[in-house]
Amino acid sequence: MTVPHPGGQLLLSAVDLRKSYGSTPALNGATLHIRPGEIVAVMGASGSGKSTLLHCLAGIIRPDGGEVRYRDRQLGAMSDSERSALRRSDFGFVFQFGQLVPELTCLENVALPLRLNGSRRRDAESRAMEWLTRLQVADVAGKRPGEVSGGQGQRVAVARALATEPRVVFADEPTGALDSLNGEQVMRLLTEAARHTGAAVVLVTHEARVAAYADREVLVRDGHVRETLLADR
Ligand SMILES: Nc1ncnc2c1ncn2[C@@H]1O[C@H](COP(=O)(O)OP(=O)(O)O)[C@@H](O)[C@H]1O
Numbered sequence: 355m356t357v358p359h360p361g362g363q364l365l366l367s368a369v370d371l372r373k374s375y376g377s378t379p380a381l382n383g384a385t386l387h388i389r390p391g392e393i394v395a396v397m398g399a400s401g402s403g404k405s406t407l408l409h410c411l412a413g414i415i416r417p418d419g420g421e422v423r424y425r426d427r428q429l430g431a432m433s434d435s436e437r438s439a440l441r442r443s444d445f446g447f448v449f450q451f452g453q454l455v456p457e458l459t460c461l462e463n464v465a466l467p468l469r470l471n472g473s474r475r476r477d478a479e480s481r482a483m484e485w486l487t488r489l490q491v492a493d494v495a496g497k498r499p500g501e502v503s504g505g506q507g508q509r510v511a512v513a514r515a516l517a518t519e520p521r522v523v524f525a526d527e528p529t530g531a532l533d534s535l536n537g538e539q540v541m542r543l544l545t546e547a548a549r550h551t552g553a554a555v556v557l558v559t560h561e562a563r564v565a566a567y568a569d570r571e572v573l574v575r576d577g578h579v580r581e582t583l584l585a586d587r
């Protein structure tokens with residue numbers, strides 16, 4: 355099923371994506387349009403192709419067919435270094451397990467993408483501290499990821515993803531390893547922060563209560579994207 359062009363301004367689009375891993379099909383003509391500042395929940399059973407779709411949208415893996423457009427650029431037409439630069443400047447990432455650098459403190463973890471984008475250490479660290487404060491984890495700034503709880507670690511990961519003020523945040527099961535109370539808190543803080551900066555969020559989840567934080571939800575099934583009846587709450 356192809357999704358009709360939604361009209362209005364588009365930020366990021368996947369059009370008719372196809373991707374197989376060897377003989378295992380993962381995407382089979384997936385189309386999804388994301389508007390600026392929109393929070394979209396990508397739902398679907400395990401193995402349905404959600405992560406593959408997210409990785410294609412983010413330019414991490416290259417689809418076998420179809421195209422990904424970000425603003426007026428085709429990701430497939432860019433060089434690897436152009437795509438890496440785009441990911442650093444315009445995209446932020448939160449995964450199921452924070453993927454924080456274990457040797458760095460939480461503050462240094464949040465400052466790292468700012469440093470990679472050319473900020474000076476002092477500026478990067480003061481901005482990182484503001485973001486840790488916004489995510490209510492300023493108290494763990496000096497600790498290493500191994501010394502904080504799962505919920506704190508995910509809030510640090512959200513701070514790191516948002517600190518560069520990306521246009522798109524990709525979150526793949528960001529609460530998948532948390533209990534429901536911590537999961538709710540991470541989702542509330544993530545969506546508040548995204549609305550504050552105007553970032554769009556592509557939120558992969560299989561939990562309805564997580565999807566409830568989104569503006570719109572779509573369902574991935576057999577490598578296709580279906581708009582659900584709950585569109586536009
Ligand atoms: N790196 C990989 N190598 C081989 N098969 C993969 C790989 N990644 C995903 N798959 C397969 O592709 C399909 C879609 O996977 P995935 O996109 O991870 O789904 P989801 O995130 O919805 O669980 C599944 O059948 C999965 O086993």
Ligand SMILES: [Mg+2]
Nearest residue numbers: 404405406526
């Ligand atoms: Mg997945």
